[in-house]
Amino acid sequence: DTAVSQTPKYLVTQMGNDKSIKCEQNLGHDTMYWYKQDSKKFLKIMFSYNNKELIINETVPNRFSPKSPDKAHLNLHINSLELGDSAVYFCASSQVELNYGYTFGSGTRLTVV
């Protein structure tokens, strides 16, 4: 019954590897997002995506790429992982015109070693 679910919950991997984090929402929302929360607990948007438009935060390295097979899924693929990528990654969704705020997934704690 989880509204926004992401997997895995924890991910430990070596530098240089490629990894993906999956996200699914069952709320029927039209827009999904990826946020990064770093060690200083600052939440920063990486991408927002609906079926028409991908908006990318210009500070996000191009090693990060969102992939959306359908409206209910927005996966995050990361190439050539670096130590600085260690953080908690949150997926979220919203229905933009309703402006009720976002529903977040429980987060994926990524540790690059």
Add this chain to the structure above:
Amino acid sequence: RKEVEQDPGPFNVPEGATVAFNCTYSNSASQSFFWYRQDCRKEPKLLMSVYSSGNEDGRFTAQLNRASQYISLLIRDSKLSDSATYLCVVNIVSGGGADGLTFGKGTHLIIQP
């Protein structure tokens, strides 16, 4: 200048007391406003939206001052379970796009027995 600024705290408050947080935002085009709550190692969860007329939800009262670009949250009769980080959040909705919420760094609240 940071887009959303909050006092990080921590605020140590005895149980039963009233506590207030403030935040300021820099973008006058901001159109919607929220308070989120984040517990340790959990995802942010929407606490309440903030309206220009001010709004109340049980022990929680939120106020918005657009002229001063200032948002507040008041918690009355604080409970131990109110201990968390409170995130001030603004949304700049541009056309049909979804640029994402902008989060403050949060104010850490500790309710003491």
